[in-house]
Amino acid sequence: MATISSLHNPTSESPFPTRTTNSFSPPSTLNRNIAFSGNGYQHFRLRIDGRSSWETKSVHTSDQSHVLSKTESSIISDVPLLSSSEVLDRLKAEREKRKRKQNYLAMYSSIFGGITTDPTAMVIPMDDHMVHRGHGVFDTAAIMDGCLYELDQHVKRFIKSATMAKITLPFDKETIRSILIQTVRASKCKHGSLRYWLSAGPGDFLLSSSGCHGSALYAIVIQDQTPFDRKGVKVVTSTIPMKPPQFATMKNVNYLPNVLSKMEAEQKGGYAAIWLDDDGYIAEGPNMNVGFINTENAFLMPSFDKILSGCTAKRVLTLAEKLVRQGLLGEIRVGNVRVEEGKKAREMMLIGSGILVRPVVQWDEQIIGNGKEGPVSQALLDLVLEDMKSGPTTVRVPVPY
Numbered sequence: 001m002a003t004i005s006s007l008h009n010p011t012s013e014s015p016f017p018t019r020t021t022n023s024f025s026p027p028s029t030l031n032r033n034i035a036f037s038g039n040g041y042q043h044f045r046l047r048i049d050g051r052s053s054w055e056t057k058s059v060h061t062s063d064q065s066h067v068l069s070k071t072e073s074s075i076i077s078d079v080p081l082l083s084s085s086e087v088l089d090r091l092k093a094e095r096e097k098r099k100r101k102q103n104y105l106a107m108y109s110s111i112f113g114g115i116t117t118d119p120t121a122m123v124i125p126m127d128d129h130m131v132h133r134g135h136g137v138f139d140t141a142a143i144m145d146g147c148l149y150e151l152d153q154h155v156k157r158f159i160k161s162a163t164m165a166k167i168t169l170p171f172d173k174e175t176i177r178s179i180l181i182q183t184v185r186a187s188k189c190k191h192g193s194l195r196y197w198l199s200a201g202p203g204d205f206l207l208s209s210s211g212c213h214g215s216a217l218y219a220i221v222i223q224d225q226t227p228f229d230r231k232g233v234k235v236v237t238s239t240i241p242m243k244p245p246q247f248a249t250m251k252n253v254n255y256l257p258n259v260l261s262k263m264e265a266e267q268k269g270g271y272a273a274i275w276l277d278d279d280g281y282i283a284e285g286p287n288m289n290v291g292f293i294n295t296e297n298a299f300l301m302p303s304f305d306k307i308l309s310g311c312t313a314k315r316v317l318t319l320a321e322k323l324v325r326q327g328l329l330g331e332i333r334v335g336n337v338r339v340e341e342g343k344k345a346r347e348m349m350l351i352g353s354g355i356l357v358r359p360v361v362q363w364d365e366q367i368i369g370n371g372k373e374g375p376v377s378q379a380l381l382d383l384v385l386e387d388m389k390s391g392p393t394t395v396r397v398p399v400p401y
């Protein structure tokens, strides 16, 4: 790997910066962390036997064998140097020990150019630009009754995101689609989800992607048999700033604001936190769009110009036309939605491929409607579920198991 050659690189981009006293751990954890690499001065703290105080030492790393005491060298040798088969054994043991919430059935990687069903082998290179610089995009598709729901819509957005992130496709669109279907086929999964990533690829640990050897495609199939939840949830207004439109409209892997916003919601007893845009209009949740039924019985949805264009939300807009024909809904409007209008709505819902349509019964301190799951949210969820099970071939791609 290129990391070895950059070991002696003295710039701030060096993957092994000199340790400072502040980052050093007490002796109990020294054996896990200590690692001297490269030339130059290294600073560390150590407790001298029989003394309670800490002392700071500086050593020139090229002379370290002369300076380190016997105790220190025995501490250093506590870290085992593992063969690749030992690493694999340990990874396997660790994976078995860990109680897994999710079951990973198959993974494709363009790095090894195939599919594996062994979860231990489902890894990606550390020097992949997606891992250390966030230079990657991703997307999903639900697997329902052996069909991929809205695969083509998701793949279209996936490729658009890759273009926006300046990631050259490793294969053409049809090949990517075929690899995704073959990965689900190998997994034998009938219910769950498919997740996939396009990355600038492995190369080095530098900021520029010019050292990446070529873009990479990864995909994973996760089994999930749990039924979609219909229970109403509480949401809060996010205090975490939302991403600017250029980044919010592409599904890139920089989800730190989304993660922090979800954590904020959970800390406040909510399910999701809702972003408002710079003009105070309702934007979206951390991994879902939002919709409202206002007091005039209109279905309102914020427009997609500053947020992610949700595949589920767009499908829901189409399916909702049936409810207009049935008279359950007045009209459908996509545009700016003010917070006051949203909070005063008769119904509010979260919409996304992970939750489908989830009623919201409270936003901050405001009870939505009568505080119960609304009839339109329920009807829309039923329509999506029906669409997933027996919708047209434009939204259901059967997997040839």
Ligand SMILES: Cc1ncc(COP(=O)(O)O)c(C=O)c1O
Binding pocket: 284, 285, 286, 287, 288, 289, 308, 309, 310, 311, 312, 313, 351, 352, 353, 354
């Ligand atoms: C930020 C954000 N908005 C909206 C959505 C909903 O999109 P979709 O319905 O395509 O899953 C997602 C999906 O993950 C998302 O991450």
